[in-house]
Amino acid sequence: MKKKVIAYNRVEKPVLEDLQKRYDVEFFKNIDTKKDPVFLKHLSQAEGIIGLELVVDRELLDQAPNLKIVSNVSVGYNNLNLDELKRRNIMATNTPGVLTDTVADTVFGILIATARRIPELDQFVKNGEWTSEAVEPDQFGTNVHHKKLGIIGMGRIGQAIAKRAHFGFDMDILYHSRTQKPSVEEKFAATYCELNELLSESDFICLITPLTPETEGLIGKREFQLMKKSAIFINGSRGKTVVEQDLIDALKAGAIAGAGLDVFEKEPIDPGNPLLKMKNVVSTPHIGSSTHETELEMSKLAAINLEAGLNGEKPPNLIDSSVWEMHK
Numbered sequence: 151m152k153k154k155v156i157a158y159n160r161v162e163k164p165v166l167e168d169l170q171k172r173y174d175v176e177f178f179k180n181i182d183t184k185k186d187p188v189f190l191k192h193l194s195q196a197e198g199i200i201g202l203e204l205v206v207d208r209e210l211l212d213q214a215p216n217l218k219i220v221s222n223v224s225v226g227y228n229n230l231n232l233d234e235l236k237r238r239n240i241m242a243t244n245t246p247g248v249l250t251d252t253v254a255d256t257v258f259g260i261l262i263a264t265a266r267r268i269p270e271l272d273q274f275v276k277n278g279e280w281t282s283e284a285v286e287p288d289q290f291g292t293n294v295h296h297k298k299l300g301i302i303g304m305g306r307i308g309q310a311i312a313k314r315a316h317f318g319f320d321m322d323i324l325y326h327s328r329t330q331k332p333s334v335e336e337k338f339a340a341t342y343c344e345l346n347e348l349l350s351e352s353d354f355i356c357l358i359t360p361l362t363p364e365t366e367g368l369i370g371k372r373e374f375q376l377m378k379k380s381a382i383f384i385n386g387s388r389g390k391t392v393v394e395q396d397l398i399d400a401l402k403a404g405a406i407a408g409a410g411l412d413v414f415e416k417e418p419i420d421p422g423n424p425l426l427k428m429k430n431v432v433s434t435p436h437i438g439s440s441t442h443e444t445e446l447e448m449s450k451l452a453a454i455n456l457e458a459g460l461n462g463e464k465p466p467n468l469i470d471s472s473v474w475e476m477h478k
């Protein structure tokens with residue numbers, strides 16, 4: 151009998167079809183995972199889960215007595231209760247590496263779009279408002295090149311952003327992260343500093359740290375007040391690393407000049423959210439890694455992780471390797 155696997159939200163089609171040859175895979179999307187009877191039935195038999203942003207908490211795990219592995223199709227894993235998974239000896243994996251450059255491109259794209267007001271001016275042209283040959287100063291943006299970029303979180307993606315900023319845009323780089331990274335400082339002429347200094351010195355502040363209990367609400371009222379009035383804030387991490395109401399207040403009060411946001415406290419964002427009415431906010435629907443090529447690579451890597459776990463082998467991207475020690 152084929153092993154049961156749940157695929158959730160996003161697994162690229164060729165990967166899903168390939169998995170279906172060897173496993174009894176059921177795909178679910180947009181369901182209430184606490185109530186959907188078909189999902190709960192499969193969950194009770196599933197040995198593996200592969201997918202994006204499925205909230206794996208105690209309640210879900212109570213319904214999954216046969217589960218061996220949860221394979222995230224994402225680098226972030228804030229959807230997983232790692233303590234509870236470990237307690238039950240269930241492996242969890244993510245997809246680092248394959249999306250690094252794509253997410254860095256997205257973040258940098260949003261940064262430029264916000265600084266140069268590209269979406270707003272695109273709308274201006276399309277609305278037929280471009281009537282005089284030369285645009286007026288109130289349509290001017292601000293330079294990106296040669297400015298100071300503060301990066302909060304200097305993991306793989308932070309480093310890929312630093313690379314673009316240093317080699318492509320001659321920017322000065324400040325960074326703050328859990329550990330100081332001498333090799334990054336050398337490669338990209340980056341300077342480590344405390345968060346307060348980064349916030350008050352940077353022209354662009356780019357948040358790219360994972361969401362953890364330590365980083366939840368990391369940027370709020372106090373932090374926005376420390377920023378320059380001309381600062382542009384970019385969030386490419388998770389919505390909950392920012393106190394969204396404080397961001398809204400800071401933008402309304404002119405405490406910062408603008409924001410580029412790929413992630414939000416609630417996703418999909420509520421259409422009534424004031425951020426969506428602000429011209430100095432550029433928003434994208436959590437598309438950090440969403441290119442055809444990268445999503446395929448992520449699905450492939452997640453499938454490799456899943457199959458290893460199902461076959462009793464060590465998955466290459468185990469999040470907490472102490473769980474493997476218990477399996478051995």
Ligand code: DGY
Nearest residue numbers: 223224225226438439
């Ligand atoms: C990731 O991989 O974490 C991306 O943000 C998609 O969720």
